[in-house]
Amino acid sequence: MKKSTWFKKTSLIVLMVSILSIMLSACGSSNGGVISISGSSALLPLADNAAKEYMAKNSGSKITVNAGGSGQGLTQVYQGAVNIGNSDVYAEEKLKPEEAKELNDHIVCVVGIAAVVNPNVKVDNITSQQLIDIFTGKITNWKDVGGEDKKIVLINRPSNSGTRATFKKYALNGAEEAEGTALKEDQSGTVKQTVSQTDGSISYLAFSYLDDKTKALKLNGVEPTSENVASGSYPVWAYEHMYTKGEPTGLAKSFIDYMLSDDVQTNIVPKLKFIPIKDMKVKR
Template identity: 60%
Template sequence: MKLKKLLLLTLTLAFAVSLAACGNKDNTSGTTTTDKNADSAETTTLSGSILASGSTALQPLVEQVGKKFMDKNSGVSVQVQGGGSGTGLTQVSGGQVQIGNSDVFASEKMKDAAAAKELIDHQVAVVAIAAVVNPEVGVTNLTKQQLVDIFTGKITNWKDVQGKDQAIVIVNRPSSSGTRATFEKFALGTKTEDLKGSIQEDSSGTVKKLVTETPGAIGYLALSYLDDKVKAVQYEGVDATVDNVISGKYPVWAYEHMYTKGEPDATTKAFLDYFMTDEVQNGDVVELGYIPANKMQVKRDETGNVTK
């Protein structure tokens, strides 16, 4: 009798274990869970390629953040190319890239208004542009009018602006450059023609190298490119510093845009969302000499008007 009871108990336990195993099986996914009623966090693995092109002023930031994003997402490839804001806007509009980096609003740069309206603006930072000279020219400050006269060819020697008796060599950016557009609009207040004898380069890095190595050279660069190899001159007596940009004292600045054509795909959206995290905005953005847009005490609309 005891043997029968023991056998019955054993069979009952085995049946109960079998039922429990069946109850825990997820028939829809083929995976098993410990509790069908428990809340579970869905994990999404990102994959795919992101190609960004355009502004060389923004390029160092996108490259650095891209590398960090790939470290966090091994299935994602982020590639960054320069070429200028106009190139970035044209390529994202044409579908050749996922992101078009630009120092200017698409509506300012693109001739096709309908194409510009198809683009979605993701403002990731603020960039300031400074006039830079070869350290040997002996100039520390230039007024707006002096800069206009230099870039239009009216002043051709540094001695005419309290510098050395040395010919001025202009290192300019092409017309597609957002950095050039920002400098002309907010430093010069006018567009300029390419002068005979001037040098034109489509990369901020090359501009920096040429200004550093060329006697009498002048160009313009984003603050992210500045170091002791080139001399950033004051604009109307105001230093090109982050604090002066934030307060509105220094006027030569623009938003940094990362445009997508329509709503981005999941991987590109995740990358753009990562750009706006505290980790990037208060880390990489500040570290590389850019300014988080939310720290600005002034704002600027598409027409260039500044408001508090």
């Protein structure tokens, strides 16, 4: 064989091996690829922030994060429409038992939920029974709970909302909400905007959405803070779940691992007013 022919064949083999190695590396890499996430709007700020941080550190990855409600996230991950379904509740609370069994639960943190009112409402504290009476329609005027003579306007989340399910269970003792201004989508940002613009209104938000546009109410004299959730003195909170269909692989696994890393748990989680699991003094 001529030297030039041998050189050409050798070069071609080396090139093919190099291309194959790159392809295999890309396929096997846990940091590269594309995944989509949907579900809990309460978890959205944390998931979105962490996704941006992750992508900045791993340029070959693309992570899309959307809200839509816990029910939607669980349904979509079960159906295979998304890689990760975020939820404020356990899958068994939204899906059929046989569907929930196919999902793997990854608890990433705790979220607190507070009753919030329009800043013009002259009430700062409310009892559990008063809160129940307001949301069930028994109390319809703020003057009956120490405020001004002003009509109470309920802002309802849709039924697929995990935040609604948590608030109903731990703040309303299981009572059904009376019909008020019903929002069509479970978007916490929309809840905050609606409450801030509606005189006399009340609803509920995850701590991550609390700011001066709404006023968070004390419950039985206890402020809705991360410290009070962690100690067990404030009762309205939930675990935040990231569900996958089966064991996660590739980028989905790598991102969930990142969510549970010290980098996220120590920095991003408390910064956005979520509570790291390790800080909780109580369990459910």
